[in-house]
Amino acid sequence: MSPRPLSDFPRRRLTLLGATGSIGDSTLDIVARHPERFEVVALAANKNHQKMASLVARFHPAYVALFDSEAASALAAVVRSSGLNTRVLHGAEGVAAVAMLPEVDTVLAAITGFAGLAPTIAAAQAGKRILLANKEALVVGGAWFMQTVHDRRALLLPLDSEHNAVFQCLPPADTVRGERVAGVRKIVLTASGGPFLDFPYERLRLVTPEDACAHPVWKMGRKISVDSATMMNKGLEVIEAHWLFGMPADDIDVVIHPQSIVHSFVEYDDGSTLAQLGMPDMRTPIAQALAFPERIDVGVAPLPLLHMKDLAFRAPDRARFPCLDLAFDALRAGGGASAVLNAANEVAVAAFLQRQIVFLDIAAINQETLAALSAVPAPRSLDDATALDEEARAIARGRVAALSSPNFS
Numbered sequence: 231m232s233p234r235p236l237s238d239f240p241r242r243r244l245t246l247l248g249a250t251g252s253i254g255d256s257t258l259d260i261v262a263r264h265p266e267r268f269e270v271v272a273l274a275a276n277k278n279h280q281k282m283a284s285l286v287a288r289f290h291p292a293y294v295a296l297f298d299s300e301a302a303s304a305l306a307a308v309v310r311s312s313g314l315n316t317r318v319l320h321g322a323e324g325v326a327a328v329a330m331l332p333e334v335d336t337v338l339a340a341i342t343g344f345a346g347l348a349p350t351i352a353a354a355q356a357g358k359r360i361l362l363a364n365k366e367a368l369v370v371g372g373a374w375f376m377q378t379v380h381d382r383r384a385l386l387l388p389l390d391s392e393h394n395a396v397f398q399c400l401p402p403a404d405t406v407r408g409e410r411v412a413g414v415r416k417i418v419l420t421a422s423g424g425p426f427l428d429f430p431y432e433r434l435r436l437v438t439p440e441d442a443c444a445h446p447v448w449k450m451g452r453k454i455s456v457d458s459a460t461m462m463n464k465g466l467e468v469i470e471a472h473w474l475f476g477m478p479a480d481d482i483d484v485v486i487h488p489q490s491i492v493h494s495f496v497e498y499d500d501g502s503t504l505a506q507l508g509m510p511d512m513r514t515p516i517a518q519a520l521a522f523p524e525r526i527d528v529g530v531a532p533l534p535l536l537h538m539k540d541l542a543f544r545a546p547d548r549a550r551f552p553c554l555d556l557a558f559d560a561l562r563a564g565g566g567a568s569a570v571l572n573a574a575n576e577v578a579v580a581a582f583l584q585r586q587i588v589f590l591d592i593a594a595i596n597q598e599t600l601a602a603l604s605a606v607p608a609p610r611s612l613d614d615a616t617a618l619d620e621e622a623r624a625i626a627r628g629r630v631a632a633l634s635s636p637n638f639s
């Protein structure tokens with residue numbers, strides 16, 4: 231059989247949530263390489279209106295949305311003066327609106343943090359094909375988010391490199407269903423270990439935000455870079471894997487793999503272990519999900535097998551990086567515990583980046599907030615999720631204030 235001609239494939243019409251971040255950069259690089267396949271209908275971001283103005287000039291979206299209303303006004307003035315037809319929306323409503331546009335079939339959900347939850351839920355409610363990079367839809371939304379995806383016949387494809395690797399190692403399916411696949415024994419997520427992998431505990435006291443954001447392999451935003459340094463990122467990914475693939479906490483393992491070449495493993499009952507390998511470049515998982523079920527060239531070189539050093543794997547040090555087990559604890563506790571942990575961590579990481587607390591305080595704040603608010607019901611609506619998020623943030627902020635006060639140092 232000859233290959234299907236390109237004209238048979240639908241041109242994907244995209245909304246990109248988180249357009250000015252690193253996932254946005256990688257996605258737009260792919261779009262620019264394949265204009266015959268992908269059209270940008272809408273772009274959304276937080277407040278970087280200068281970068282958004284340059285993206286509007288380059289990709290001519292029909293809509294843009296910025297959370298920050300002042301930034302949106304500044305952007306609207308630039309768009310007007312340049313004579314473009316792009317409509318500028320603002321606020322949480324504007325960002326959610328571009329996730330639900332009837333003319334869009336695919337929504338890339340790449341807004342970092344709790345702020346990304348509402349527009350991702352909106353995309354699910356509108357039955358979109360969702361390419362998911364926002365962890366919080368699963369960590370906070372959990373069963374409610376997966377049920378919404380199912381009820382509204384949305385399609386869900388993971389963009390996080392580990393979960394995309396697992397998806398590629400599972401039997402072919404057009405969506406992630408949140409149900410365990412028969413014959414799968416375990417999912418093993420790989421972790422680079424971050425910039426402090428071999429630091430002794432005492433040295434972790436002295437690390438700065440700059441140290442934490444200098445990741446040895448991946449180039450990412452500041453929040454996720456700090457999460458990678460504490461291993462909270464891997465903990466959140468364990469929770470993500472639970473919801474995406476229907477695996478209980480006991481059947482999800484984490485292994486340190488500093489080279490970040492193997493992006494995760496799936497172990498089967500018959501003794502087979504499947505892995506997905508590739509250069510640590512986010513364009514690969516994004517391209518896999520964007521073009522699925524096809525494969526397209528996005529400028530990522532294959533692995534230079536003959537020039538590669540030995541691939542190493544070892545167990546994570548759970549004492550030096552307690553955030554990993556906090557995530558397992560929250561997952562096992564169930565209910566809203568994962569949402570509490572996420573909120574505490576967002577507050578703690580922001581405080582660390584502002585030099586209000588030291589690196590080791592992040593785990594302490596997460597642990598104390600989780601202990602103070604462990605038996606809470608799982609959110610079943612955006613109002614529930616927001617109320618729980620605010621309650622947990624208030625506790626975490628109290629801990630930040632105590633730890634950053636000179637009286638306590």
Ligand code: MG
Nearest residue numbers: 390391392467
């Ligand atoms: Mg990841």
